[in-house]
Amino acid sequence: MNMHTAPKRLVTQVVGTLALSLVTAAVSFAAQAPPAPPAASMIPADVTRTLAQLRAAAMADDNGHAIVEDLVTRIGPRMGGSPEEAQARTWAVDMFRRQGFTSVRVETFPVVLWQALAEQVDVIEPGFQSLRAVGIGGSPATPSGGVTAAVQRFGTLDELQSSTASLTGRIAFVDEPMARTQDGSGYGAAVRRRAGCSQAASRLGALACVIRSVGTNDDRFPHQGNGAPPGAMALPTLAISPPDADTLARLLARSTTPVRLRLLLDTRVVPDAESGNVLAEVAGRERSGEIVLAAAHLDSWSGAPGALDDGAGVAIITAAAKLINSLPVKPRRTIRILLAGSEETGGFGGRAYAAKHGADRHVLAAESDSGAGRVWQLGTGFGPGALPHARALAAALAPLAINLGNTSLPPGSGGTDISATVATGVPELTLDQDASLYFDVHHTANDTLERIDREALRQNIAAWAVMLYLAAEMGWDFRAAN
Amino acid sequence: MNMHTAPKRLVTQVVGTLALSLVTAAVSFAAQAPPAPPAASMIPADVTRTLAQLRAAAMADDNGHAIVEDLVTRIGPRMGGSPEEAQARTWAVDMFRRQGFTSVRVETFPVVLWQALAEQVDVIEPGFQSLRAVGIGGSPATPSGGVTAAVQRFGTLDELQSSTASLTGRIAFVDEPMARTQDGSGYGAAVRRRAGCSQAASRLGALACVIRSVGTNDDRFPHQGNGAPPGAMALPTLAISPPDADTLARLLARSTTPVRLRLLLDTRVVPDAESGNVLAEVAGRERSGEIVLAAAHLDSWSGAPGALDDGAGVAIITAAAKLINSLPVKPRRTIRILLAGSEETGGFGGRAYAAKHGADRHVLAAESDSGAGRVWQLGTGFGPGALPHARALAAALAPLAINLGNTSLPPGSGGTDISATVATGVPELTLDQDASLYFDVHHTANDTLERIDREALRQNIAAWAVMLYLAAEMGWDFRAAN
Numbered sequence: 001m002n003m004h005t006a007p008k009r010l011v012t013q014v015v016g017t018l019a020l021s022l023v024t025a026a027v028s029f030a031a032q033a034p035p036a037p038p039a040a041s042m043i044p045a046d047v048t049r050t051l052a053q054l055r056a057a058a059m060a061d062d063n064g065h066a067i068v069e070d071l072v073t074r075i076g077p078r079m080g081g082s083p084e085e086a087q088a089r090t091w092a093v094d095m096f097r098r099q100g101f102t103s104v105r106v107e108t109f110p111v112v113l114w115q116a117l118a119e120q121v122d123v124i125e126p127g128f129q130s131l132r133a134v135g136i137g138g139s140p141a142t143p144s145g146g147v148t149a150a151v152q153r154f155g156t157l158d159e160l161q162s163s164t165a166s167l168t169g170r171i172a173f174v175d176e177p178m179a180r181t182q183d184g185s186g187y188g189a190a191v192r193r194r195a196g197c198s199q200a201a202s203r204l205g206a207l208a209c210v211i212r213s214v215g216t217n218d219d220r221f222p223h224q225g226n227g228a229p230p231g232a233m234a235l236p237t238l239a240i241s242p243p244d245a246d247t248l249a250r251l252l253a254r255s256t257t258p259v260r261l262r263l264l265l266d267t268r269v270v271p272d273a274e275s276g277n278v279l280a281e282v283a284g285r286e287r288s289g290e291i292v293l294a295a296a297h298l299d300s301w302s303g304a305p306g307a308l309d310d311g312a313g314v315a316i317i318t319a320a321a322k323l324i325n326s327l328p329v330k331p332r333r334t335i336r337i338l339l340a341g342s343e344e345t346g347g348f349g350g351r352a353y354a355a356k357h358g359a360d361r362h363v364l365a366a367e368s369d370s371g372a373g374r375v376w377q378l379g380t381g382f383g384p385g386a387l388p389h390a391r392a393l394a395a396a397l398a399p400l401a402i403n404l405g406n407t408s409l410p411p412g413s414g415g416t417d418i419s420a421t422v423a424t425g426v427p428e429l430t431l432d433q434d435a436s437l438y439f440d441v442h443h444t445a446n447d448t449l450e451r452i453d454r455e456a457l458r459q460n461i462a463a464w465a466v467m468l469y470l471a472a473e474m475g476w477d478f479r480a481a482n
Numbered sequence: 483m484n485m486h487t488a489p490k491r492l493v494t495q496v497v498g499t500l501a502l503s504l505v506t507a508a509v510s511f512a513a514q515a516p517p518a519p520p521a522a523s524m525i526p527a528d529v530t531r532t533l534a535q536l537r538a539a540a541m542a543d544d545n546g547h548a549i550v551e552d553l554v555t556r557i558g559p560r561m562g563g564s565p566e567e568a569q570a571r572t573w574a575v576d577m578f579r580r581q582g583f584t585s586v587r588v589e590t591f592p593v594v595l596w597q598a599l600a601e602q603v604d605v606i607e608p609g610f611q612s613l614r615a616v617g618i619g620g621s622p623a624t625p626s627g628g629v630t631a632a633v634q635r636f637g638t639l640d641e642l643q644s645s646t647a648s649l650t651g652r653i654a655f656v657d658e659p660m661a662r663t664q665d666g667s668g669y670g671a672a673v674r675r676r677a678g679c680s681q682a683a684s685r686l687g688a689l690a691c692v693i694r695s696v697g698t699n700d701d702r703f704p705h706q707g708n709g710a711p712p713g714a715m716a717l718p719t720l721a722i723s724p725p726d727a728d729t730l731a732r733l734l735a736r737s738t739t740p741v742r743l744r745l746l747l748d749t750r751v752v753p754d755a756e757s758g759n760v761l762a763e764v765a766g767r768e769r770s771g772e773i774v775l776a777a778a779h780l781d782s783w784s785g786a787p788g789a790l791d792d793g794a795g796v797a798i799i800t801a802a803a804k805l806i807n808s809l810p811v812k813p814r815r816t817i818r819i820l821l822a823g824s825e826e827t828g829g830f831g832g833r834a835y836a837a838k839h840g841a842d843r844h845v846l847a848a849e850s851d852s853g854a855g856r857v858w859q860l861g862t863g864f865g866p867g868a869l870p871h872a873r874a875l876a877a878a879l880a881p882l883a884i885n886l887g888n889t890s891l892p893p894g895s896g897g898t899d900i901s902a903t904v905a906t907g908v909p910e911l912t913l914d915q916d917a918s919l920y921f922d923v924h925h926t927a928n929d930t931l932e933r934i935d936r937e938a939l940r941q942n943i944a945a946w947a948v949m950l951y952l953a954a955e956m957g958w959d960f961r962a963a964n
Contacts, residue, residue, distance in 0.1 A: 073732040076611035087609050127569050129558035132927065218932045219701060243930045247787075250555040305729075445614065449726045450700045 029046045042392045047473055050327065051396050051466050055322050058462035065454055066096065068311040078306065080299040080342025080349075081113035081273030088298050092278040092314075092339050099322045101280035101337070109352035112203065113273035114138050116229045118266035121210060123236050124148065125253065125260040133215070134303065135265045136194050136237040137226035137345060146264040147208045147236060153237040154251050156172035157193045161200045168205035171261055173195055173212075173234075173243050179201065182215040184370060184435030189228070190214040195227040202234035208263050209247075213239035214439070216382050220228050220244060221444035224301040226345055230269045230392050238265055258410040275299070275341035277349045280318075282325045284334040285470060291336045292471045293426075294321060295350070295417035296463065297343035304447040306437060312452060312460075314339055314366035320464035326474070331472035335361060340417040341404075344443075347416040354420035362426040363477050364471045367415035368464065371442070373434035373457040375463040381409035381428045385480030393429070394475075400459055405432065427478035429461050489821045520815050524874045526601035529955055532809065533948050539805050540940035540944035546801035547936055549577065550793040554931050560788065562781040562824025563595035563755030564830075574760040574796075575820050576918050581804045583762035583819070591834035593824045596620050596712045596783065600748035602718050603692060606630065613726040616695070616785065617747045618676050618719040619708035619827060628746040629653065629690045629718060635734050639675045653743055653821065654679055654717075655694075655915040656816035662698040666852060668919030672696040676719070677709040684716035690745050694729075695721035696921070702726060706783040712751045720747055757781070757823035759831045762800075764807045765952060766816040773818045775908075776803060776845040777832070777899040779825035786929040790920060794942075795804050795850035796821055802946030806954070813954035815845060822899040823870060825851075826925075829898040836902030843909040846953045846960050853919035853924070855916035856938040857884050857945045860912045861906070863891035866961030869905065874956075875911070878948050882941055885890050887914065907958035910943055923941065939943045 042428035043051070075091055087104050096104040114137055121133035130463040151171045154160040174197045177188035193267040198208035213223035222241040227233050240248065252259050268431055278298060284290065296313030300306025321335050327481045340349025378397055380390040387407060394404035421429045434456075471478075513643055525533075557573055558568040571588050576578075597618055603615035613653040633653045634721040643654055656679045661668035679691035686823040695705035704723040709715050722730065734741050760780060766772065778795030782788025803817050822831025864874040869889060876886035896910035904910045914939075923929045 069732070070736070073729055073736065075609060076605075084610060121559075127557060145496070220705075220927050220930065221702070243932055246931075250551070254552070254555065289787055310925070324530060445702050448702065448730075450725055 011250050017376060023059045033224065043396065043470070044386060051469065054323055054465040055399060055462045056468055058320070058465050059275065059444065059458050061319065061323070061461065063322060064315040064454065064457050064461045067079055067318055068307055068315040068452065069449055070095070071311045071314060072305045072307045075132060076299065077302055078113070078300050078307045079302040080114070080345040081270065081275045082109040083215040085275060085341060087300050087465040089276050089278050089341070090444055092298060096190055096278070096280035098323055099318060101321070102283050103279065105279050106276050107279065107349060107352065107356060108276035111273050111275040111345065111348050112230055113270040114254045115268045117262055117268055118265040119238060119258055121240055122262045123248070123259060124262050126255055126257050128245045131248065132220045132222050133238045134222045134224045134240045134432045135267065136239060138228045138230045139233050139265060139267065140235070141267040142236045142263055142265045146262050147206050148260060148262045150186070150258040151210065151248070151252070153249060157196050157200070160197065163204060167201055168207050168445065170206055170436065171210055171263065172201035172206045173210045175212045175249055175250065177212065178439065180436055180439070182376065182434050182436050183304055183338040183432065184438060186216070187439060188373065191225065194225055195233060198227065198233045198237050207237060209235050209237040210261065210263065211237065211239050212245035215242060215441040215442065216443065217444070218242055219440070221446045224303055224443045227344065232445045236265045238263055275348060277341050278339040279351050280337045281337040282321050282330060284329045284332050286332040287475070288334045289361055290333040291360050291362045291467055292333055293336050293338060293362050293418060293421065294468060295338040295340060295347060295365065295415070297341070297368040298339040298367055299342055301344055301443045305444055306476045307449045308371040308447050308451055309442055310369045312372035312457065315457065316460045316464055319461045320468055323471050325463045331469055332475055333472040335468050335472050338417060343416050347419070351420045354424065355381065358424050362421060365414060365418040365421050365426050365428045367418045368414050368431065368460065368465070370433040370435050371418065371437060371438040372452045372457045372460060373436065375458045376434050377401065377403055377405040377429045377432040378415065379406045379409050379430040379432055381411055381413060381422070382407070382478045386427065386476065386478045388405055389476045389478060393467060396470055397463055400463050402463060411423055429467070429469060433460065490625065501673070503548050524870060525878065525952070533695070533951065536805055536947040536951055537881060539793045539946045540802070540947050541940050541945065543801065543940065545941045546797040546909045546939050547934065550789055550797040550934065551931055552577070553793045553796060554787045554789045558787045559784055560780065560782050561595070561784040563593040563599070563757045564621055564754065566627060567757060567781050567823060568747050571758050571760050574780060578760070578762035582807055583803070584765050585761065585763040586680050587761050587832065587954040589760050589761065589838060590756050591830060593757040593830050594712060595752040595755035596827065597750045599750055601720060602741045603722055603747040604744045605730070605741060606628060606744050608737055608739050614723045615704045615720045616704045616705050616706045617681045617749065618721060620708065620710045620712045621715050621719045621747060621749065622717070623749040624690065624718045624739045624745055624747045630744045631689050632740040633692065633734070635731060638714060639682070641782050642679065645686060648800060649683055649793050652688055653690045653745065654683035655692045655693055655730065656732050657694045660696055660698055660921065661922070662918055664858065664918050665914065665917050666700070666920060669696065673707065673947060675716060676707055679717050680709065680717040681713045688717060688800065688908065691717050691719040692745065693719065693744065694727035695723055697724065697924065697926065699922040699926070700724055701753070701925070701928070703928045706785055706798060706925045711723050711828065711851040718747045720745055757830060759823050759835050761823040762819045764803050764812060764817040766814050768814040770816045771956070772815040772951055773842050773844045774815055774961065775818050775820060775844050775900060775903065776950060777820040777822060777847065777849040777897070778851055779823070779831060779899055781824055781826055783826055785927045786925055788929055789931045790853035790929050790933055791924055792851045792910060794854035794939065797939065798850045798946055799944045801943045802950055805947045806951050807821050812953055813841060814957055815954040817950050817954050820899060825898050832899040833902045837907065840906055844903060847896060847900040847908050847910045848913065848949070849900045850942065851897050851899065851902055852915040852917050853920040854934045855918065855920060856941045857882065857913045858916050859885055859887040859914040860911065861888045861891050861895065861914055863893060863895055864889070864960045865962045868909065868958065868960045871958045875949060875952055877943055878952055882945050884945055885897045911949070912951060915942065
């Protein structure tokens with residue numbers, strides 16, 4: 001839709017979203033740049049028509065849902081370096097071919113695979129009670145008989161870190177809750193305790209760590225996740241679900257005798273496991289050497305079916321690229337889909353991709369890896385001269401109720417799968433998803449298809465189709481220095 | 483509140499609820515009985531004032547929540563016959579004494595304890611995928627290496643039962659969903675498959691059963707529960723959570739090769755375990771030999787903290803009786819609290835109570851065992867001559883938004899813990915709870931304190947306080963033949 005012919009309602013809406021972005025964005029272009037012509041005027045009428053078609057097609061399409069449904073049905077949990085992740089690569093190759101993409105290929109790389117074989121936290125005194133627990137990725141195992149000791153609670157990681165009292169012969173329990181936010185910002189703070197508990201508690205002589213699992217859920221699914229590479233953590237560390245943490249905290253508060261736990265964590269480390277990335281392309285019709293990179297990751301945590309993390313991302317970028325691939329005329333540049341392997345266990349796929357494809361001419365990189373909540377904001381890490389392109393993208397996304405946010409994202413904001421590529425100077429952007437419900441199931445066994453809102457998934461696909469098409473068709477330079 | 487002085491709003495409300503009961507009740511007194519005087523006129527003004535005080539006190543009280551919180555915090559899961567159930571009895575005795583009741587005692591009885599030591603259902607072909615599973619109570623174990631076989635799905639138990647095709651060498655999978663209803667009526671139909679699958683599938687030569695777990699949840703907590711007494715079921719039977727059942731159904735629908743499962747169920751049967759009931763009383767001031775029995779059960783399923791099932795019931799009847807015990811003048815009759823043991827595993831506590839107390843003069847029996855959802859209806863199994871008492875009770879409950887439902891409940895409607903007592907001719911009543919959310923967590927690890935709505939819990943306590951006080955104070959004969 002061309003801005004000059006747009007109905008007044010839409011103009012008002014865009015102005016409204018710009019005003020909102022002034023309030024919410026850390027750095028807003030409107031506060032810095034001189035008045036500019038309406039952004040959409042940069043987009044020719046035929047492109048505007050194609051964008052409208054893509055939006056409409058996405059909002060009527062079930063292809064994205066079918067993709068993630070098939071992945072979680074046929075494969076389910078697929079930890080980086082596991083046989084299930086290898087099966088997911090085979091699945092992805094078949095799927096990409098069925099969707100009609102070209103240059104479909106697998107690029108393998110070696111990883112260290114850490115697995116938990118037994119994960120158990122029991123209260124044994126004053127009475128027996130089994131808590132729902134998972135081992136933190138990379139944690140050392142307990143001795144085979146487990147660790148049995150009195151537990152001491154810390155309300156926050158800071159409290160443990162600033163403590164000087166001895167924890168000799170004890171288990172440290174970090175019981176810090178996580179904040180629910182639209183932008184998922186509570187996660188960064190909460191996730192520090194996965195490795196931070198071990199670091200701080202070992203200094204005070206503790207035997208092991210129990211943490212309140214990172215998540216906003218109030219059900220008994222504990223949250224998995226990486227602490228540090230195998231060998232880097234001093235203490236066996238397990239996470240218990242939020243209600244279990246609450247139970248333990250209440251028990252500590254009312255028990256007149258010490259509360260003793262028994263922790264058991266048995267692990268296996270496979271030093272030479274194979275992981276891999278899967279790539280596919282919509283070949284550009286004119287400048288096929290210029291790459292617009294769309295990334296998600298194929299692996300999931302060992303106990304998580306990975307519908308939201310990151311089956312949804314796989315579905316979103318694939319279904320968006322498929323809509324573009326189905327157009328009568330392909331865009332100028334090449335759209336490349338990267339399904340990264342072993343993201344969860346340390347971002348190995350993104351680094352392997354950058355190592356192999358650093359010489360490719362990437363014009364833009366973006367990643368979908370925050371679930372399936374609707375996109376509410378566009379963020380960009382473009383050069384300052386590319387600001388008009390950010391505005392043009394935002395104008396094309398506005399009909400999907402997406403506004404322009406931060407236009408000066410620091411490099412690496414876009415996500416783990418593209419950060420190594422972005423570090424080589426490639427511009428990135430973010431299509432920020434509403435993550436307010438994401439951490440209710442993220443990295444848990446409950447990350448299932450049931451948690452996906454089909455309408456929000458379609459809106460994501462529409463946003464990605466619009467963004468990828470514009471970036472590939474318009475020939476814009478997102479690096480532009482001024 | 484006396485009906486003659488009640489504001490018009492309340493009269494309208496009561497008439498409205500009576501009209502509703504005509505529609506919903508299987509048998510409604512209004513369709514049979516001649517016009518009667520307003521029911522509340524049977525209640526003297528001083529009693530009416532006391533009822534109002536009890537309702538107000540209950541709605542401002544946190545005692546009920548504190549009771550269930552303490553139970554799930556200190557004890558947690560407490561299967562009938564287990565050491566944890568024994569600790570729960572000790573807890574209950576302490577708690578009853580602190581609440582100020584008299585005649586606090588434990589009455590033990592022997593039970594057979596069935597325990598699952600390992601419960602596992604994995605898809606092994608076409609790819610590996612672990613499903614969330616629990617063993618059905620009383621099920622035989624699998625051989626130590628498990629049962630590995632192709633699986634065949636049946637959409638309903640009826641479909642399996644009417645099948646004549648051989649299942650030799652196969653695992654039967656009954657994938658029948660459960661309906662969500664206010665009155666919990668979906669449970670009865672769904673629960674048949676716990677033992678029914680084994681019975682039907684063994685006839686057709688199957689090796690084992692997998693059932694869609696009984697419940698309305700869409701998260702990955704499988705639902706435990708009793709199938710049959712140990713030794714009575716032919717086939718090892720496990721339940722998988724609803725999303726796992728959906729995944730398995732989708733996999734079967736789209737796999738071109740057989741889907742093979744590996745089931746592992748290791749069990750232990752303790753033939754001579756000890757269980758027990760815990761009793762406490764508010765001694766009647768005039769007719770202390772006449773007993774109004776209020777029952778709940780103390781045990782829970784092995785993996786369930788039992789906040790709703792039946793910590794809530796324990797809290798509701800205890801807190802209601804405590805409010806009455808705190809009145810300056812006790813009611814005429816004795817209120818006896820029965821916390822039954824081993825209800826879940828076969829109703830042993832209720833039968834043991836009836837065997838020991840059959841000669842006691844019970845004037846009424848009621849039970850709270852459907853969670854903590856608000857009470858929406860009163861049901862009665864009184865003699866036909868006691869209909870005015872049902873109406874009077876309903877009038878006293880009407881301010882709590884409770885209407886009169888079925889007044890001709892068949893004996894045993896009141897619940898497992900009182901059914902053996904009711905079978906000796908004791909009248910029963912039900913305070914029917916909204917069970918529409920109950921089966922989202924019932925018999926699962928997610929039956930935690932977080933699932934209790936404090937306001938609804940208070941309303942339950944208010945309803946029980948009103949009902950127990952009236953039944954104990956008024957001297958009514960609920961048996962009355964005409």
